[in-house]
Amino acid sequence: MRVGFIGAGRMGAPMVSRLVAAGHHVTALGRSSEKCEALTELGATAAFDQATVADGADVVIVCVFTDEQVREICVEADLTATMRPGSVLVVHTTGSPHTAEQVASLAAPRHVDVIDAPVSGGPHDIAAAQLTVFAGGTDRAVAHARPVLESYAEPVLHVGPLGAGQRVKLINNTLFAAQIGLVAEGVRLGSRLGIDEPTLLKALVNGSAGSRALSGIAATGSADAFITRVGEFIGKDVAVVRSTAADLDTDLGLLDTVVDAGLR
Incomplete structure (x- = not known):
């Protein structure tokens, strides 16, 4: 073509x-x-x-x-x-x-x-x-x-x-950002419990907590480094989904709090 x-x-x-x-x-x-x-x-x-x-x-x-x-x-x-x-x-x-x-x-x-x-x-x-x-x-x-x-x-x-592709992608990226936020919070909990981040990440990717977000963070080496690498792209998409949700008279619910943890 x-x-x-x-x-x-x-x-x-x-x-x-x-x-x-x-x-x-x-x-x-x-x-x-x-x-x-x-x-x-x-x-x-x-x-x-x-x-x-x-x-x-x-x-x-x-x-x-x-x-x-x-x-x-x-x-x-x-x-x-x-x-x-x-x-x-x-x-x-x-x-x-x-x-x-x-x-x-x-x-x-x-x-x-x-x-x-x-x-x-x-x-x-x-x-x-x-x-x-x-x-x-x-x-x-x-x-x-x-x-x-x-x-x-x-x-x-x-x-x-038409429009469904954007709606699915925006939900996808919101969930991805939330998963990053959950891992980041897990790393902070691990620190308080005396587990260093590399050890924790290496263990978690082999457990039921595994996800694409966790695998990406583990491969990068730390939650902070991963957030720095992808934050601009994910942040842009989350801003769009928040705006779109507001236009449709709804919001992200509990995802909002978790997403913020992944964008810090």
Whole structure:
């Protein structure tokens, strides 16, 4: 397929590499000559503007860091206005379901489908084609984009209509932050009980308290070091889920307190 790509950074660059390796023709946005050169080395065609990226593409992927950047690209710069009818826009950025719905309202009269498709995993998962995608959208749109997404993701989970992907991802990250908070509190308890942190972490990963969060903390060496490494990403997503919950007239309940322990 012809794939347009915006956001070839820490997560996006390995996606571009996998797409090219899978045989897709990729045109990616590079806003500087250095970035364009890096994209060319990955096997993609580099473009300086998003209209060129979208021109003739079957699927356009947006993988930027913040929800605000998604709105700048897809709403203010009106990305879908340059996409062809029948194509699909995939938004990997974790953000508000309302943003996906706003983008879709612009895209619908142009016969462009939108999928909110936040991801779980990191660059190493992309390289191994084992990234998890939570996709929200119509059956047709997800089926159309699936061969592209499966270049770097397994599983690609269709979790419901537009916006469902963001809701599932935000819950996922809230639970992950809560698990980090629980481990951090466990480490503090261990200190008070005279158990040093490395010994405690090594023991717990082999017990019923084991989790992906605990394994990540143990591999990093300490709860504080792990929180420092992932805090920016998790903190951003937790802020979005709190805002989204407030918009829906609800809150995080008991998770709120535990999440705060994992973001200190």
